[in-house]
Amino acid sequence: MSQLTEKQKMLQGLEYFPSDKSLQQDRANAKRLCQQFNQFDIDNRKGSRKILKSLFGHCEGAWIEPNFYCDYGYNISTGKNFYANHGLVILDAAPVTFGDNVMIAPGVLISTATHPLDPHRRNKGIETANSITIGNSVWIGMGAKILDGVTIGDNAVIAAGAVVNKNVAPNTVVAGVPAQVIKTISN
Numbered sequence: 001m002s003q004l005t006e007k008q009k010m011l012q013g014l015e016y017f018p019s020d021k022s023l024q025q026d027r028a029n030a031k032r033l034c035q036q037f038n039q040f041d042i043d044n045r046k047g048s049r050k051i052l053k054s055l056f057g058h059c060e061g062a063w064i065e066p067n068f069y070c071d072y073g074y075n076i077s078t079g080k081n082f083y084a085n086h087g088l089v090i091l092d093a094a095p096v097t098f099g100d101n102v103m104i105a106p107g108v109l110i111s112t113a114t115h116p117l118d119p120h121r122r123n124k125g126i127e128t129a130n131s132i133t134i135g136n137s138v139w140i141g142m143g144a145k146i147l148d149g150v151t152i153g154d155n156a157v158i159a160a161g162a163v164v165n166k167n168v169a170p171n172t173v174v175a176g177v178p179a180q181v182i183k184t185i186s187n
Contacts, residue, residue, distance in 0.1 A: 010093050015126050018093070030055060030073040038066040057095075064088060075112075079136065084108070093129030094148070099136035105160065110146040135170065155185055
């Protein structure tokens with residue numbers, strides 16, 4: 001029986017060591033592409049989109065305002081009409097999937113990565129990652145933080161500054177730390 005690589009462990013949601021050389025190379029490649037994207041001529045949207053398509057696992061009509069940062073890129077999938085304002089950070093050690101018509105305000109952090117609570121294990125450099133899924137027609141407000149393992153339902157609104165650590169039902173507005181439902185959206 002062959003032993004799993006650290007990348008395979010990461011992609012399967014198992015404990016892994018992000019210090020693995022292969023994962024370090026993957027992150028360096030993503031950071032190079034992010035740097036190119038962030039320094040691209042603002043009048044050359046076609047060139048910027050080409051970088052996003054080469055960076056992301058799947059990219060359908062996305063636009064992101066610079067500056068943008070991610071860890072790997074290949075774990076990010078966007079639907080149609082994806083828009084993110086300045087300062088988006090996606091730590092994508094696990095898949096991050098966006099539906100169609102998603103809008104993201106400035107300064108949003110989306111992180112699939114987490115570390116053990118036990119300090120001895122944490123100090124060894126162990127990490128795990130859990131997928132994040134964001135449905136169709138979701139609006140994420142300025143400075144919001146979306147944590148690992150969360151699913152956000154269609155038409156949901158995440159208020160500015162919210163910290164989302166649990167699933168968000170479709171057609172709801174959540175706010176606060178941790179985020180709580182404050183309103184239901186009627187269609």
